[in-house]
Amino acid sequence: MKLASYADGSRDGHLVVVSRDQTQAHYASGIATRLQQVLDDWGFIAPQLQDLSVQLNHGKLRHAFPFEPAKCLAPLPRPHGWAVVNADGAVRREAGALLGAGMPLRAAARCEPALMVIAGDLQAASDAAAALDALRLMGLAVDWRVDGELVATHAAPLVVTPDELGDAWAAGRLQAKLVALHNGSKLAPRDVAAVPADALVRLARLRALRTGQLAGVALGALDLTLAPGDSLHLDLKSADGHASLFCAIDLDLTPPAA
Template sequence: MKLASYKDGSRDGQLVVVSRDLTMAHYATGIASKLQQVLDDWGFLAPQLQDLYDTLNNGKARHAFPFDPAQCMAPLPRAYQWADGSAYINHVELVRKARESEVPGSFYKDPLMYQGGSDDFIGPCDDVICPSEEYGIDFEAEVAVITGDVPMQSTPEQALEGIRLVMLANDVSLRNLIPNELAKGFGFFQSKPATAFSPVAVTLDELGDTWDQGRVNLTMQSTWNGRKVGMCDAGPEMTFHFGQLIAHICKTRNVRAGSIIGSGTVSNKGVEAKGKTDWPKGYSCIAEKRAIETIQDGKPSTEFMKFGDTIRIEMKGKDGELVFGAIDQKIVAAAALK
């Protein structure tokens, strides 16, 4: 099934069930008003939502209405935890190579992860608001999952059983703030503003055989200012699958229902041809493009995002239709709000 949270003036929105083709929706109020309620009592409430979903898809839901992604908050508008990994080691390799730094061997065995702000997510069509272009505004196209309860010391296989929903994320980064923050030795903070998520989150059965033991074998599409810049395969080159990422968090603590775990920037290796490396599938963040340019030309030439820029992030199924809807945002100056 496909679930979304509609804006209603509250912090958590109203839970709606969305048809498979993303054309129609129905409030789930008679079952649950918020997604967190469902995550807290999944075994009881999810089957009821599934019945409503089936009725909606069969065209028999009496109070259905046209689905509008612009009315969506993040599927889970605020979460108990947002932990973002860097599961595509190729991304790390490129960024490190560009600054002539080796990737530590531990990175191939132990996932990189940071804990981001989960109190202020933004919707798929909401503006990305930033105080200054000088901060180095960048998009990051990612896959994310929402969990139920996962006990401490769970294995990767056990952790996979805790995944309830899958969605897309735009984990916005302010690249020019990152170096000084990391130099303090305490991780990201100001360099990671509010994250956006796709209009809907979907259960694993919606992905069919494209869900492959913690990986989504579909193409992540990124379109910047109307130009397609990324068509990256999300599955094969994901070094750490979601079960491994969740198990990493579970090493010393429980993960509770309503936690969101991100994959990090979807990234694919370059292709060697005639002594030259090309990246035909493009990129899922500007930092990676700049790293490629530095490796090839000695310096980056692509600038970060400017006010007025747009970014669209989406993923299509085998039938060519959108699975999660699309993240479709504009970069806006904070001063414009005053």
Template sequence: MKLATYKDGSRDGQLVVVSRDLTTAHYASGIAHRLQQVLDDWNFLSPQLQDLYETLNHGKARHAFPFEPQRCMAPLPRAYQWADGSAYINHVELVRAASATQVPDSYYTEPLMYQGGSDDFIGPTDPIVCRSEDWGIDFEAEMAVITGDVPMAATPEQALDGIRLVMLANDVSLRNLVSDELAKYFGFLQSGYSCIAEKRTIETLLDGAPSTGYMRYGDTVRIEMKGLDGQSVFGAIEQAVTPLA
């Protein structure tokens, strides 16, 4: 099933069920108002949402309406935690090669992870507001999962069993702030070709210097994943960079 959170003036929004082809939606208020409610009572509420999803796909939902991505908040506008893992080893190898440093052996078995800010996620078409272009604004196209409760020291099987939903994400990074943050020995909160940094790395390896700049005010990034049928799986993230007013 596909779920989204519509803007309704509150901080957590209104949960909606979205059709497989991303054309229609239906409020889930008869089942749950917010996605966090569903995660807290997954075994009871998710089957009801699945039933509504199937009804919507068959064109039989009584109060269906056209789906508008512009009305969406982040699925979970406020989450209990955001943990980011550098699981794409090719990206790590490219960055290390450009800086003439070795990839630590542990990275091949234990992906680098950090805890980021999860208190203010933005919607898929919301502007990326930044105080200065000099911070090195970069996008990162990533896959994300929402989990239920995952036990400490979980096995891979337990971790997989804890996955509830899969998403597309844009992890905005401020590249020119990252090195100073890391020098403090703290995880950077906000500091691929799924990001500009990787493209700059390849340019450095091929040409001796990067030629692609980081994002500037007025630039727009669009991130989308398509299935084998050519249809969008999650819908698109399309965000413009704007200055802080």
């Protein structure tokens, strides 16, 4: 299933289920209103959302409506932590809220995309099998840094269960293509191979992970820094470059006031 949080004036937004083709959505009201509720009672709530997803994909929900990514907050706006695991195994532990995919930046910054992983509770020193079993949802995020300091983290509109990834997901590994457009000009696509369970094992090496903790698998910094007036389109697609897995992050860097 695919999930998103629609802006409704609250800090957490309202949970919606999104169709497989990302064209339709339906409020999850009556099942759960926030993603954190789902994570806290995954075994009970997730199957109900899955049933709703099946009905939505078959066009059987009368109150479905067109999905609009621009109306989304980050899927989990207030996580219990955000930590990114680099390719060398080093961990960067961050803090703070996640921003929606369209929230503008206010200062020039360096772009560091990551596969975002949401897991259930995971005991300290868990192995890869336990970590994979605890994996709930995945998405796309991007850290923005100025002089090495984190200034913002944006998240793509959707988080999805592994079964929604199709051929992009096999044996616990995501194989995809990172596509970026800077001011409308396409950068060279980058092949991505990520093993989320390995990142979770690394984070849980010394302490247990709590439901709602977000783990990131670093996908390598883009060789660019946004300047005032710039725009960036960032998307993680299927390996053939056709299907968007999590919807794109579209950002503008606000020009200075006149």
